[in-house]
Amino acid sequence: QKWTYSFGGGAAEGRSTMRNLLGGKGANLHEMSAIGLSVPPGFTLTTEVCTHFVASKGDYPDGLNDQVNAAIAKLETIMGAPFGGGADEGKVLLLSVRSGARASMPGMMDTVLNLGLNDEAVEILAAETGDGRFAYDSYRRFVQMFGDVVLGVDHYHFEDLLEDYKLDHALTLDTDLTVDDWKALLPKYIGAIEKQTGNPFPQDPRQQLWAAIGAVFHSWTNKRAQTYRMLHDISDEWGTAVNVQAMVFGNMGDDSATGVCFTRNPSTGENMFYGEYLVNAQGEDVVAGIRTPQPLSNSEKERSSLHLPSLEELMPKLYAELDDVRHALERHYSDMQDMEFTIQKGKLWILQTRGGKRTTKAALKIAVDMVSEGLIDSNEAIRRIEPSHLDQLLHPTLDPKAPRDILGQGLPASPGAAFGKLVFTAKAAEEWAERGEAVILARVETSPEDISGMHVSKGIITTRGGMTSHAAVVARGMGKPCISGMGDITVNVKDKTLTAMGVVLKEGDLVTVDGSAGQLMRGTVPTVEPEFSGDFGTLMGWADQVRRLGVRANAETPTDAKVARGFGAQGIGLARTEHMFFDPERIIHMREMILASDEQARRVALDKLLPYQRQDFSQLLSIMEGLPVTIRLLDPPLHEFLPDQPADIENVAKALGVSAEDIIRRSKDLHEFNPMLGHRGCRLAITYPEIYEMQTRAIFEAAADLVKSGHTIYPEVMIPLVADREELTRLKALVVKTADAVLAEQGVELSYHVGTMIELPRAALQAGEIAKDAEFFSFGTNDLTQTTYGLSRDDAGRFLQIYREKGVMQFDPFVTIDQAGVGELVKIGTERGRAERPGLKVGICGEHGGDPASIHFCHDTGLDYVSCSPYRVPIARLAAAQAAL
Ligand code: PEP
Ligand code: MG
Numbered sequence: 001q002k003w004t005y006s007f008g009g010g011a012a013e014g015r016s017t018m019r020n021l022l023g024g025k026g027a028n029l030h031e032m033s034a035i036g037l038s039v040p041p042g043f044t045l046t047t048e049v050c051t052h053f054v055a056s057k058g059d060y061p062d063g064l065n066d067q068v069n070a071a072i073a074k075l076e077t078i079m080g081a082p083f084g085g086g087a088d089e090g091k092v093l094l095l096s097v098r099s100g101a102r103a104s105m106p107g108m109m110d111t112v113l114n115l116g117l118n119d120e121a122v123e124i125l126a127a128e129t130g131d132g133r134f135a136y137d138s139y140r141r142f143v144q145m146f147g148d149v150v151l152g153v154d155h156y157h158f159e160d161l162l163e164d165y166k167l168d169h170a171l172t173l174d175t176d177l178t179v180d181d182w183k184a185l186l187p188k189y190i191g192a193i194e195k196q197t198g199n200p201f202p203q204d205p206r207q208q209l210w211a212a213i214g215a216v217f218h219s220w221t222n223k224r225a226q227t228y229r230m231l232h233d234i235s236d237e238w239g240t241a242v243n244v245q246a247m248v249f250g251n252m253g254d255d256s257a258t259g260v261c262f263t264r265n266p267s268t269g270e271n272m273f274y275g276e277y278l279v280n281a282q283g284e285d286v287v288a289g290i291r292t293p294q295p296l297s298n299s300e301k302e303r304s305s306l307h308l309p310s311l312e313e314l315m316p317k318l319y320a321e322l323d324d325v326r327h328a329l330e331r332h333y334s335d336m337q338d339m340e341f342t343i344q345k346g347k348l349w350i351l352q353t354r355g356g357k358r359t360t361k362a363a364l365k366i367a368v369d370m371v372s373e374g375l376i377d378s379n380e381a382i383r384r385i386e387p388s389h390l391d392q393l394l395h396p397t398l399d400p401k402a403p404r405d406i407l408g409q410g411l412p413a414s415p416g417a418a419f420g421k422l423v424f425t426a427k428a429a430e431e432w433a434e435r436g437e438a439v440i441l442a443r444v445e446t447s448p449e450d451i452s453g454m455h456v457s458k459g460i461i462t463t464r465g466g467m468t469s470h471a472a473v474v475a476r477g478m479g480k481p482c483i484s485g486m487g488d489i490t491v492n493v494k495d496k497t498l499t500a501m502g503v504v505l506k507e508g509d510l511v512t513v514d515g516s517a518g519q520l521m522r523g524t525v526p527t528v529e530p531e532f533s534g535d536f537g538t539l540m541g542w543a544d545q546v547r548r549l550g551v552r553a554n555a556e557t558p559t560d561a562k563v564a565r566g567f568g569a570q571g572i573g574l575a576r577t578e579h580m581f582f583d584p585e586r587i588i589h590m591r592e593m594i595l596a597s598d599e600q601a602r603r604v605a606l607d608k609l610l611p612y613q614r615q616d617f618s619q620l621l622s623i624m625e626g627l628p629v630t631i632r633l634l635d636p637p638l639h640e641f642l643p644d645q646p647a648d649i650e651n652v653a654k655a656l657g658v659s660a661e662d663i664i665r666r667s668k669d670l671h672e673f674n675p676m677l678g679h680r681g682c683r684l685a686i687t688y689p690e691i692y693e694m695q696t697r698a699i700f701e702a703a704a705d706l707v708k709s710g711h712t713i714y715p716e717v718m719i720p721l722v723a724d725r726e727e728l729t730r731l732k733a734l735v736v737k738t739a740d741a742v743l744a745e746q747g748v749e750l751s752y753h754v755g756t757m758i759e760l761p762r763a764a765l766q767a768g769e770i771a772k773d774a775e776f777f778s779f780g781t782n783d784l785t786q787t788t789y790g791l792s793r794d795d796a797g798r799f800l801q802i803y804r805e806k807g808v809m810q811f812d813p814f815v816t817i818d819q820a821g822v823g824e825l826v827k828i829g830t831e832r833g834r835a836e837r838p839g840l841k842v843g844i845c846g847e848h849g850g851d852p853a854s855i856h857f858c859h860d861t862g863l864d865y866v867s868c869s870p871y872r873v874p875i876a877r878l879a880a881a882q883a884a885l
Pocket of ligand 2: 720759780782783
């Protein structure tokens with residue numbers, strides 16, 4: 001079996017397609033070598049060697065030793081120098097040993113440089129380069145790196161020796177040390193290793209090499225790497241490759257340099273050569289930030305305020321050569337690259353290339369530009385953008401360069417960023433906002449009563465609740481940043497304090513919310529406004545051409561509906577009418593209705609609500625002119641609307657002409673142990689049909705008016721929480737009777753549809769029966785997930801987190817649809833529904849409608865549309881396009 005693959009000298013045994021075997025870094029080194037770029041020659045030990053090494057607890061496969069020897073011999077020929085040095089040739093080959101897994105794991109594993117140096121080779125290197133200081137400096141760097149990485153001797157042992165030496169000799173900077181100083185220090189370094197390990201420092205280059213290879217393979221299983229893999233969904237099975245490569249030096253004088261560069265600007269996407277370099281330096285000096293790196297090109301130099309000489313100025317020929325490499329790599333990979341290079345005594349070497357990380361803004365610009373440059377087609381451009389990253393463009397974001405004083409971490413429930421003064425009740429939020437203050441509302445959790453306070457807040461945090469908690473859903477709908485489930489902070493509403501990391505904040509203290517990262521910060525962090533460049537529109541246009549799934553929005557306020565339409569929503573898939581009742585002016589009538597003792601009294605209260613609803617529906621239908629609007633009749637358990645403040649109780653009592661005690665008693669009667677499984681949804685209307693009757697009347701009075709004034713509208717009435725056909729049969733009859741009566745009264749003709757939500761397992765199983773009445777289905781996957789798993793959507797967040805950490809669950813089923821269970825029910829429901837009613841229109845309106853992975857599932861399952869919160873509409877459009885490719 002082949003365990004090693006060589007590259008260099010214009011040839012390579014591997015290619016970029018062999019990523020799994022050679023690792024990302026290795027595969028690209030082979031590729032660059034094969035296309036004739038100047039890459040220091042070397043060889044790759046495959047990831048299979050790693051798998052073998054890990055499984056056998058440190059053994060190597062048979063035949064590896066011979067293959068490594070052969071690969072080194074090849075290297076020696078290309079470089080014309082023997083590994084570890086030959087006094088006869090007067091030359092020495094030194095090696096670097098680096099990890100390189102399939103997916104990049106920056107800084108997680110180990111690297112050894114300058115390998116092959118020993119007491120003899122250092123002299124040969126000194127003679128060969130004519131630079132004794134360089135040779136001894138390289139040797140001591142190697143001893144320290146080998147000691148630390150391979151032998152586990154901590155850096156401080158060496159640093160202490162260096163500091164003592166400097167003190168004794170009145171030296172301050174490393175650069176003050178001469179060749180003789182380094183020569184004097186080396187035995188101390190080597191002595192430290194011998195003292196710490198009890199073994200002599202290996203002088204034999206091959207022994208050094210095998211020890212370094214072992215250390216790099218071993219680093220695959222270190223704690224750091226394991227944690228990184230868990231966080232980034234990288235399999236433990238993959239293993240890392242090891243790349244052994246001839247060393248080249250950027251620190252051999254003023255004709256040497258080293259740098260990192262991007263083939264395009266990674267933050268703006270601009271097609272310009274972008275990078276930094278240092279003269280006479282090693283790679284880590286550029287990254288370490290000890291010296292200020294210089295700009296690569298003249299155009300970058302002009303933009304910078306530092307006026308440091310560019311590479312283009314200092315080494316124009318080498319710059320031109322590097323610029324050619326840049327174009328060659330972009331043409332070859334058809335993508336923006338992130339490269340590392342070294343110039344050793346006037347010769348350019350390319351050390352690494354990989355797809356460059358970029359901001360979403362840059363990703364859009366690069367994708368769109370590359371289509372017009374003919375590098376990729378529009379489908380490839382669509383594939384290149386991660387839909388969920390579009391979020392970054394749709395909300396103001398925190399300036400990534402600004403420092404953060406972090407107070408706590410929770411779930412990134414709704415993206416965006418905001419700062420403001422802390423308040424602890426919705427009432428306080430409204431009072432402060434009225435005075436023109438920006439506020440952040442902190443609650444244990446929010447309830448529908450908090451809506452208006454949430455509305456005036458810039459951001460919301462809750463210590464409880466998950467990604468589909470009330471706060472999360474409402475905040476996403478409002479496009480406001482929200483962090484939920486911040487278990488590490490304590491909110492004390494009575495004392496008006498928030499305690500985090502031992503810090504106690506009071507009402508009015510300034511905090512910043514980063515809803516995208518789920519971070520709460522003390523004080524303010526500056527934000528940057530979203531920008532909708534032409535590239536965004538261009539890409540979304542391409543996406544719309546290829547997608548099959550429709551995209552609608554969950555919206556019930558005019559503001560949300562307008563935002564949704566602006567983002568390209570093709571209608572409203574869910575208007576939750578209960579959200580329309582929380583306005584202070586309306587809730588009093590709602591309470592009268594709920595607390596009324598008989599139908600008569602209930603109808604009096606409903607009549608007061610009717611004009612409000614008519615106005616709401618009129619606005620929604622006209623904003624969505626020409627597009628369907630699905631209006632869901634009342635869904636939540638009634639007790640959510642009940643008063644608990646004494647003043648509110650008094651008001652309702654007065655309005656109903658009863659005593660406060662009566663109100664309190666009636667409220668108690670309405671109490672349920674499991675309200676989510678209780679008297680809600682269509683069950684409300686089976687007991688109190690007049691509620692749906694009023695809502696239907698309001699919809700069709702509004703619709704009739706609009707039709708009369710020449711509008712084209714498509715109202716759809718949706719009945720929630722149906723479990724059995726009989727519920728729908730009765731309620732549909734009520735809706736149709738009421739609607740037709742209104743249309744007849746008004747003398748208007750209008751076609752409309754009555755459908756249902758499928759959000760209970762029984763409804764999915766009974767979909768064939770239900771479809772006899774239902775003219776459309778919309779899967780309510782929030783409730784369907786809750787009821788399929790038997791998991792409370794409001795409380796499960798905290799322990800689901802532990803499930804995920806322990807690996808019991810790979811994802812949050814309230815965020816990404818559980819295809820194996822909930823998804824099965826969606827499939828069954830769709831099939832049975834369509835078997836009964838061919839062509840039945842089927843959508844989804846749970847939170848999953850805005851989740852890219854779930855959208856793929858919806859596409860594959862043949863749904864007609866997804867409906868999501870307004871700010872996720874562009875994400876859904878792009879994800880739907882990717883699903884169709
Ligand atoms: C659902 O249950 O998925 C749904 C959309 O309805 P709600 O979130 O209002 O219960
Ligand atoms: Mg529901």
